[in-house]
Each structure stands twice: as structure tokens, then as C-alpha cells.
Amino acid sequence: MATLGVMSPGLHVHQCTQLLRAAIQSGSCRTLHMSPRSAAKEYYDVVVVGGGAGGITMSARMKRKVGAGKVAVIEPSETHYYQPMWTLVGGGAKKLASSARPTASVIPSGVKWIKSEVKGFDPEKNCIRIDDDKEISYKYLIIALGLKLHYEKIKGLPEGFNYPKIGSNYSVQTVEKTWKALQDFKKGNAIFTFPNSPVKCAGAPQKIMYLSEEYLRKTGKRADANIIFNTSSGVIFGVKKYADALQKIIKERNIQVNYKHNLIEVRPDIQEAVFENLDKPGETKVFQYEMLHVTPPMGPPDVLMNSPVSDAAGWVDVSKDNLQHKKYPNVFGIGDCTNLPTSKTAAAIAAQSAVLNKTISLVMKNQSPSSKYDGYTSCPLVTGYRKVILAEFDYNQQPLETFPIDQGKERRTMYHMKADMMPFLYWQLLLRGYWGGPAPYRKIMHLGFK
Structure with missing residues (x-):
């Protein structure tokens, strides 16, 4: 028996x-x-960990590849957000509700939604552990966990958000506080920060600054406002062409930029922000603020720290060319959770998804991956309520522009692309696995020369 x-x-x-x-x-x-672990074990041909942009996109692509019922996506959240919209939400140009949809509505039909958190990876046994010590086995694994916000690394946060005059476009709980702080501004310093860590959409911390500056001009408060950008970086933007364009805007609009200034403490009761000087360890400077927009430090999700699938810093360790894991050939990564040396944006995920789709197709046929990701990413630099500089670039921080025009200039057409066209692309094409970035159209636009 x-x-x-x-x-x-x-x-x-x-x-x-x-x-x-x-x-x-x-x-x-x-x-x-039977033991709870063995009784609860499930198996899928492809398991996708994370239900953000990268996870949903790849689950849609994988379903078409291996068939319905053979793909699972693991995601605990009930709501899926189009986060690039939050720049405009914080500036009062869009409503937060327009960035949200139920997770159930974006999971492709025929893909199993496992509403749980991932607790651990065991790539040697081709399985992962989720809530209740349950194990999910796979033939192929795609990790798309995004990154984690670390407000708690700044003394006084996140509890400081309970006070007025402080907000952050990086969190669904705090993005509307940015708009409230901007509306309530009277006079004094409006401070915008950039942390000493990797950041998703590295242009976003200054996009809200340009929107705020224009809002204060339109409402007659600009003369009483000091617009200050305190950044831990040594440059305004990593690509020289766009940095030069932004420097002109900064000068024209009388914005003060302090480099190598990293926010370490907020004193919301007395409206003070404390910054460390990264060039002079131990030296700090206190700024009074009337409005403060915080971009938090960011890092890998906790489950990736000290994980067998991660590098020493906690990022999923994949090939920068084909997104295949460097040690486990049936494991892949996409998006913000990876150590790909490019900016972490939704546009990067789109381009990565096309390459990863080809990579997995060849791996499934026991062939070597041949497609190469060039590091393409895009950052629509919102410089006003109707103006955008569309930055597009590659691994080498060189412009990789789609349109046959100078994208280093502010354009209204690019604003409408950011505000209207890109959300459509996201919901209707990217998440359904039909948008792999503008690369095919770039050659057409440039008559085959790019």
C-alpha cells in the first residue's frame, strides 16, 4: 500500500x-x-515571474509560441499600472485612474495567473517557490520582477509623505501628492532630487521639474520660486546631445542645478531636506523647501538578493546581447530587474521583448541565440505641458533616433506621442506581444541608412 x-x-x-x-x-x-510541497507542485512549459510590462508582454508572446494552458505568470498585484503616465499625473495633466487597469484584464487569455509572491529560485531543479511553500516547476523561466523603491533609505520617509508639500511621481500612493504640493506652492524653494542608485526612467526626476516650472509661470508664482535640481549624478543626462539641449533649457528658465548632491534625510515638520556632498564624504547641506519632489533610491527586489539567478548586486545576470542567463540556459530576464547596462524604461522593455522572443525560439530548438539587443532605450524628456525632447539611444550612449529630424529639439508632436500615442501602443500592442520597439520603422524613416 x-x-x-x-x-x-x-x-x-x-x-x-x-x-x-x-x-x-x-x-x-x-x-x-503527501507532503504539502509535493502535493502542491505545478508544472508549466514557461513560467513568467512578474506581471509588469515585461512579464505581461512575454507571457503573451510565449502563449503564442507554446500554446494556451502551458504558460503561467506569477504576480500578486490586483492592479496593473502604466507608470510612464505618472509624470503627467504629478504635473496635473492626466488623472491617476487613466494609468490603471485590473491585472486580470491584461493577463492574456489562456495564460494561468498565479496570484502570489515569489519566495525563492532553485534553477538547478527548474522550480521556484511561492507563498505557502508551494513549488512551481518549469521548462523555461522568464524573470521580469522590476525593481524596488527604497524610500526608507531616506531618513524621515516614507512617513514624511503624510505631511503636505512633499510628493513623488514614483509611487501610486504619492504621485497625486506631487500635484497637490505644486498647486499649494506659495513662495520659496521647489526642490527636485535624483538618488545615488540605479533609477527607472532616469529622465523622470527632471521632467516633473520642467512641468512645475511652467505651471508656476502660468499661475504667476514663478518670480517667488527658486527651482532647484539636486542630483547625485555629475551630469544632467547621460547622452551628450540631449544633455546639451537640456542645459540650454535650464539656463533659459533660470533653474539651479547642484551636482553630486544626494538626499539622505527629510524633516517634513520643518520643511527641511538634508543632502550629502558625494564629492566630500561627511559633508552635508540643509535646504529649506516649499515643495519637495523625491526620487527614491532603487534596487533589486528582495527575492533576487543573494539569489542563484542574480549577480553580486542582486540584478538578474543575463547576457547583454540576447537576455539569456549567463549560467542557466533555460532562464531569461527582461526589464528593470536585469543587469543590462542600459536605462530602465518601458521602451527598453519593448525592444528587449523582440530580441528575447527570438532568443527563446532558438533555445527551444536547441540552437544558439543569434539576435542581438543593441541597448536601445527611449526617454521622452517632457520639458513642458506641450513640449518633449524625444531621447533615443543605445548601449554606447549614442543617439539611436527613429525619426529623420533633430530629436534634440523640443517638439509639440513628440509631446502628443508621449501623452497620447504611447499609452495606446502600451495597452493595445506591447502588452499583447505585438510591439517590439521602433527598430523596423527606423530603417524606413532613414531610407535604410540606420
Whole structure:
């Protein structure tokens, strides 16, 4: 009776009943109780960890590749957000509700939604552990966990958001506080910060600054406002062409930029922000603020720290060319959680998804990946309520522009692309696995020369 743990599907019902009755009489029925971990084990051809932009996109692509019922996406959140919209929400140009949809509505039909958190990875055994110590087994694994915001690394936060005059466009709980702080501004310092860590959408910390500056001009408060950008970086933007364009805007609009200034403390009760000077360790400077926009330090999700799938810093360790894991050939990564040396944006995810799709197709055929990701990413630098500089660039921080015009200039057309066209692309094409970035159109736009 020790073999009763798994009954043969060929046994008839009356045979099963007889076996069970015999087991009970003999006292050996205890062998029927399987361990919780083995009883709860599930298997899928492809498991996608994370239900953000990268995870949903790849689950849609994988479903078409291996079939319905063979793909699972693991995501605990009930709501999916189009986060690039939050720059405009914080500036009062869009409503927060327009960035949200139920997670259930974006999971592709035929893909299993496992509403849980990932607790650990065991790539040697091709399985992951989720809530209740349950194990999910896979043939192929795609990690798309995004990154984690660390407001708590700034003394006085996140509890400081309970006070007025402070907000952050990086969190659904705090983005509307930015707009409230901007509306309530009277006079004094409006401070915008950039942390000493990797950042998703590295242009966003200054996009809200340009919107705020224009809002204060339109409402007659600009003369009483000091616009200050305190950045831990040594440059305004990593790509020289766009940095030069932004420097002109900064000069024209009389914005003060302090480099190598990293926010370490907020004193919301007395409206003070404390910054460390990264060039002079131990030296700090206190700024009074009337409005403070905080961009928090960011890092890998906790589950990736000290994980077998991660590098020493906690980022998923993948090839920068094909997004395949460097050690485990059936594991792949996409988006913000990876150590790809490019900016962490939704545009980067789109381009990565096209490459990763080709990579996995070849791996499934026992062939070597041949497609190469060039590091393409895009950052629509919102410089006003109707103006955008569309920055597009590659691994080498060189412009990789789609349109046959100078994208280093502020353009209204690019604003409408950011505010209207890109959300459509996101919801209708990217998340359904049909948008892999503008690369095919770039050659057409440039008559085949790019």
C-alpha cells in the first residue's frame, strides 16, 4: 500500500474503493498523506515571474509560441499600472485612474495567473517557490520582477509623505501628492532630487521639474520660486546631445542645478531636506523647501538578493546581447530587474521583448541565440505641458533616433506621442506581444541608412 500515493488512472472506481477500504483496515492509510510541497507542485512549459510590462508582454508572446494552458505568470498585484503616465499625473495633466487597469484584464487569455509572491529560485531543479511553500516547476523561466523603491533609505520617509508639500511621481500612493504640493506652492524653494542608485526612467526626476516650472509661470508664482535640481549624478543626462539641449533649457528658465548632491534625510515638520556632498564624504547641506519632489533610491527586489539567478548586486545576470542567463540556459530576464547596462524604461522593455522572443525560439530548438539587443532605450524628456525632447539611444550612449529630424529639439508632436500615442501602443500592442520597439520603422524613416 505504500504505492497508493499516486493511483493509476486505469483503476476503476470500485477498485479504488476496495484499495482504500483495505488501507484503512490495515492502518496504512497514513501513507496517502503527501507532503504539502509535493502535493502542491505545478508544472508549466514557461513560467513568467512578474506581471509588469515585461512579464505581461512575454507571457503573451510565449502563449503564442507554446500554446494556451502551458504558460503561467506569477504576480500578486490586483492592479496593473502604466507608470510612464505618472509624470503627467504629478504635473496635473492626466488623472491617476487613466494609468490603471485590473491585472486580470491584461493577463492574456489562456495564460494561468498565479496570484502570489515569489519566495525563492532553485534553477538547478527548474522550480521556484511561492507563498505557502508551494513549488512551481518549469521548462523555461522568464524573470521580469522590476525593481524596488527604497524610500526608507531616506531618513524621515516614507512617513514624511503624510505631511503636505512633499510628493513623488514614483509611487501610486504619492504621485497625486506631487500635484497637490505644486498647486499649494506659495513662495520659496521647489526642490527636485535624483538618488545615488540605479533609477527607472532616469529622465523622470527632471521632467516633473520642467512641468512645475511652467505651471508656476502660468499661475504667476514663478518670480517667488527658486527651482532647484539636486542630483547625485555629475551630469544632467547621460547622452551628450540631449544633455546639451537640456542645459540650454535650464539656463533659459533660470533653474539651479547642484551636482553630486544626494538626499539622505527629510524633516517634513520643518520643511527641511538634508543632502550629502558625494564629492566630500561627511559633508552635508540643509535646504529649506516649499515643495519637495523625491526620487527614491532603487534596487533589486528582495527575492533576487543573494539569489542563484542574480549577480553580486542582486540584478538578474543575463547576457547583454540576447537576455539569456549567463549560467542557466533555460532562464531569461527582461526589464528593470536585469543587469543590462542600459536605462530602465518601458521602451527598453519593448525592444528587449523582440530580441528575447527570438532568443527563446532558438533555445527551444536547441540552437544558439543569434539576435542581438543593441541597448536601445527611449526617454521622452517632457520639458513642458506641450513640449518633449524625444531621447533615443543605445548601449554606447549614442543617439539611436527613429525619426529623420533633430530629436534634440523640443517638439509639440513628440509631446502628443508621449501623452497620447504611447499609452495606446502600451495597452493595445506591447502588452499583447505585438510591439517590439521602433527598430523596423527606423530603417524606413532613414531610407535604410540606420
